[in-house]
Amino acid sequence: MKTIVVASGKGGAGKTSFTASFMAWLHGQGIRAVAADADVDAANLGLALKAGEPSERSTYIAGDAWEVRAEACTGCGACAAACRFDAISLASGAARIDPFSCERCGACADVCPTGAIKSVPAVAGELLRSPIAYGEALAHGELIPGEDASGKLVRQVRESAARIAGHEGLVVVDAPPGIGCPAMAAISGAGLLVVLVEAGASGIRDAARLLDNAAIAKVPAVAVLNKAGLSAERDSEARNLAAERGLDVLGRIPFDPAFRLAAERGGTWLDSGAPGPVEAVREACAAVAARAGLIPTTSPAGDAPERTAP
Ligand code: SF4
Numbered sequence: 435m436k437t438i439v440v441a442s443g444k445g446g447a448g449k450t451s452f453t454a455s456f457m458a459w460l461h462g463q464g465i466r467a468v469a470a471d472a473d474v475d476a477a478n479l480g481l482a483l484k485a486g487e488p489s490e491r492s493t494y495i496a497g498d499a500w501e502v503r504a505e506a507c508t509g510c511g512a513c514a515a516a517c518r519f520d521a522i523s524l525a526s527g528a529a530r531i532d533p534f535s536c537e538r539c540g541a542c543a544d545v546c547p548t549g550a551i552k553s554v555p556a557v558a559g560e561l562l563r564s565p566i567a568y569g570e571a572l573a574h575g576e577l578i579p580g581e582d583a584s585g586k587l588v589r590q591v592r593e594s595a596a597r598i599a600g601h602e603g604l605v606v607v608d609a610p611p612g613i614g615c616p617a618m619a620a621i622s623g624a625g626l627l628v629v630l631v632e633a634g635a636s637g638i639r640d641a642a643r644l645l646d647n648a649a650i651a652k653v654p655a656v657a658v659l660n661k662a663g664l665s666a667e668r669d670s671e672a673r674n675l676a677a678e679r680g681l682d683v684l685g686r687i688p689f690d691p692a693f694r695l696a697a698e699r700g701g702t703w704l705d706s707g708a709p710g711p712v713e714a715v716r717e718a719c720a721a722v723a724a725r726a727g728l729i730p731t732t733s734p735a736g737d738a739p740e741r742t743a744p
């Protein structure tokens with residue numbers, strides 16, 4: 435199985451839009467792929483891929499939570515005194531744990547003299563499989579409000595996508611933003627990491643941090659510049675970053691307001707109707723597919739040509 439992961443060091447750099455556009459481009463080429471929305475905090479990939487109602491659902495258990503069995507509680511207050519997170523209140527002679535404040539350390543259970551505090555599975559959300567217009571299926575997760583996105587959930591979304599794709603299949607992952615545990619869980623073990631570098635000050639800095647982590651994880655990476663053409667200085671900084679890290683720039687996608695409108699309409703960049711930028715997206719998709727060995731290489735290795743919005 436091949437896994438291509440699209441990531442960026444920050445939100446808003448265009449990785450979800452590029453992932454959706456890449457899936458649509460692959461679909462147009464007759465290449466079957468499963469999408470995995472690992473951005474579990476803001477799982478929006480399904481909008482652009484026109485996902486239907488989930489065909490499979492399973493419960494996501496984040497670990498252990500703690501619960502007070504009221505019938506065994508004497509209201510002694512030892513648990514509340516032991517809780518460093520002020521998560522326990524005493525009312526009507528019994529302790530109550532606030533699940534939003536509880537850090538699940540278990541100290542309260544250790545001190546409870548009657549064994550009234552028991553661990554229970556912490557249901558934190560659902561793992562879903564949904565049909566999509568551009569590809570075989572979408573594997574995604576849905577968190578219960580207040581639950582943390584975690585590397586464990588991201589890994590389960592990836593594993594679910596891998597099961598659907600099968601041994602010979604292709605999985606395209608939309609990674610969470612940032613460089614935390616969920617992002618690393620999305621990136622590790624990828625066959626190819628596509629780093630969307632937003633050609634702006636924060637986009638370049640955050641992409642650099644992401645690339646540091648990708649190097650530690652020993653994941654082969656390429657760059658696609660997004661929102662290019664707004665500032666020659668930033669474009670040059672983004673290219674320099676790629677050059678310093680030894681990355682080929684496989685695409686330069688110009689900034690175009692039509693992309694934003696297409697996303698707001700629930701489409702991909704390919705639906706934007708902006709001919710020059712759309713061509714740049716197609717070229718980037720083809721270059722990534724060629725690098726991943728999905729299509730023959732038609733152009734020499736190296737950086738993508740400059741294209742600007744009309
Ligand atoms: S320590 Fe145990 S018995 Fe005492 S208030 Fe807490 S849950 Fe109830």
Ligand code: SF4
Binds near residue numbers: 517518531536539543
């Ligand atoms: S598990 Fe830890 S954080 Fe949660 S209520 Fe008990 S002592 Fe407090």
